[in-house]
Amino acid sequence: MKSENEVLVSVIIPVYNTEPYLNQCIQSVLTQTINTFEIIAINDGSTDGSEGILEKYKIKYNNFHVVTQDNKGLSEARNVGLRRASGRYIYFLDSDDFIDPNLLMKCYAAAEKEDAEIVLFDNDAFTDGTTEYADEYDRKDILPHGKVLTGMQYITNYYLKYQCPVAWLMFFRKDFLLDNNLLFLSDIIIHEDNEFHCRSMSYAQRVVYLPEKLYHRRYRIGSLTNVDFNAKEGMDLYEIAFKTHELGVGRPIAESVIFDEIAYQLLIMAYTQFASIKKSKCDWNLISDIESFAMELSMQSGNNRLSALTAKFAQMYDGVAYSESACKIIAMITKNIRKSAGKWLDDSNAVIGLYGKGQYAHRFIHFCDSYLEDIKASFVYIDSDEENGTLNAGDRRIIYNVKNLMESNISVIFTASKKYEEDMVQTIEQLYGNRFPLLRLHGELGF
Numbered sequence: 001m002k003s004e005n006e007v008l009v010s011v012i013i014p015v016y017n018t019e020p021y022l023n024q025c026i027q028s029v030l031t032q033t034i035n036t037f038e039i040i041a042i043n044d045g046s047t048d049g050s051e052g053i054l055e056k057y058k059i060k061y062n063n064f065h066v067v068t069q070d071n072k073g074l075s076e077a078r079n080v081g082l083r084r085a086s087g088r089y090i091y092f093l094d095s096d097d098f099i100d101p102n103l104l105m106k107c108y109a110a111a112e113k114e115d116a117e118i119v120l121f122d123n124d125a126f127t128d129g130t131t132e133y134a135d136e137y138d139r140k141d142i143l144p145h146g147k148v149l150t151g152m153q154y155i156t157n158y159y160l161k162y163q164c165p166v167a168w169l170m171f172f173r174k175d176f177l178l179d180n181n182l183l184f185l186s187d188i189i190i191h192e193d194n195e196f197h198c199r200s201m202s203y204a205q206r207v208v209y210l211p212e213k214l215y216h217r218r219y220r221i222g223s224l225t226n227v228d229f230n231a232k233e234g235m236d237l238y239e240i241a242f243k244t245h246e247l248g249v250g251r252p253i254a255e256s257v258i259f260d261e262i263a264y265q266l267l268i269m270a271y272t273q274f275a276s277i278k279k280s281k282c283d284w285n286l287i288s289d290i291e292s293f294a295m296e297l298s299m300q301s302g303n304n305r306l307s308a309l310t311a312k313f314a315q316m317y318d319g320v321a322y323s324e325s326a327c328k329i330i331a332m333i334t335k336n337i338r339k340s341a342g343k344w345l346d347d348s349n350a351v352i353g354l355y356g357k358g359q360y361a362h363r364f365i366h367f368c369d370s371y372l373e374d375i376k377a378s379f380v381y382i383d384s385d386e387e388n389g390t391l392n393a394g395d396r397r398i399i400y401n402v403k404n405l406m407e408s409n410i411s412v413i414f415t416a417s418k419k420y421e422e423d424m425v426q427t428i429e430q431l432y433g434n435r436f437p438l439l440r441l442h443g444e445l446g447f
Helices: 019-030 050-060 074-084 103-114 151-159 174-179 192-203 231-248 253-274 284-301 305-314 324-345 359-371 421-432
Strands: 009-015 037-044 064-069 089-092 118-127 170-173 207-219 351-355 378-383 398-401 412-415 438-440
Touching (some): 009 019, 009 074, 009 103, 019 037, 019 050, 037 050, 037 074, 050 064, 064 074, 074 089, 089 103, 103 118, 103 170, 103 207, 151 192, 151 207, 151 253, 170 174, 170 192, 192 253, 231 253, 324 351, 324 412, 351 359, 412 421, 421 438
Parallel strands (some): 037 064, 351 378, 351 412, 378 398, 412 438
Antiparallel strands (some): 089 170
């Protein structure tokens, strides 16, 4: 039972140069319908008028606390607020956004009713006019309503279906965070929520979801989610990928595979964004470290898709030779392809049908042409719309309609899609049973 003076929720607001939006943010908390709460605003070295605004609220409201410090970044500001919090529950709010008047009460009620350590909810989004991009999170058709899950049930069954790794859509019980030493990585300046989200979920035994948009997300130029990429942020992504991979070590295979998939996607972000940096500004020793980690992750998880990714990354600039790590990864994936598909690749009479004619299929053929020597088989494409005998405009390969394969000379079918792979397998099996051998490029070959 709560005492009369108990602080139910501590709202932690890191503040850095958000003067134009700060009053709206703070007012949205002060008008909450819950009885007792506190606001802990961390002035993280602001150089605009943000500090003055905070001091005015501090004077006016007894439950408004201000901590001023040199700029240490969002993660450390949140950690400072958590250490000073006296509430039973914790909520992290970004200072350029605002919240629904009932957010704290609804999350508090759900947490108390279900004895939940984490309450999840959704947001809408808007732009301040400086950018056209605004993305909301709406998981009501994905996540179960009114059902308590463990954090690992959420990660395993739902995370990859709708990724939403943000702290501001999570409401925490404070003792859960402190007992498990759940702090943000203080040396990370961007995407810190990805790792924190996964790590906190990995400890949670009771998680509940509210299918309501209780958070109002502002998209603007200059916010941390809309900044130009630099090498430090690439290193942060690499670090987060490594930490996420570590979360799966020692866990059951179904769980570790999910963490490695998340790590893989973070590496894609690091590689892709590093590609936007001029060679003169890029630390190629760092690139070698990332490639080494990619190779290790591939070997441990069987995620051989990293080979093609790393090979592509090593070719970002003309004249850049493959690193030793990249070469090892290329060798690893070619060995895996040979092992699974060699009997067809080495048969001059074999016809390999690639189900899918998009970029995924083209990348696979390019990889085979580049790294698999003496392929004797021929490739054709299989499509759901084209008529038999159609020629593809790109590389002039023959296309067969998926419904008209019985009279074809296809020896084996490779599903050439990540997103629709299982749908493709189901289609082939429904149409032809076991007539054609099937290999999943993504699921089995790890491409």
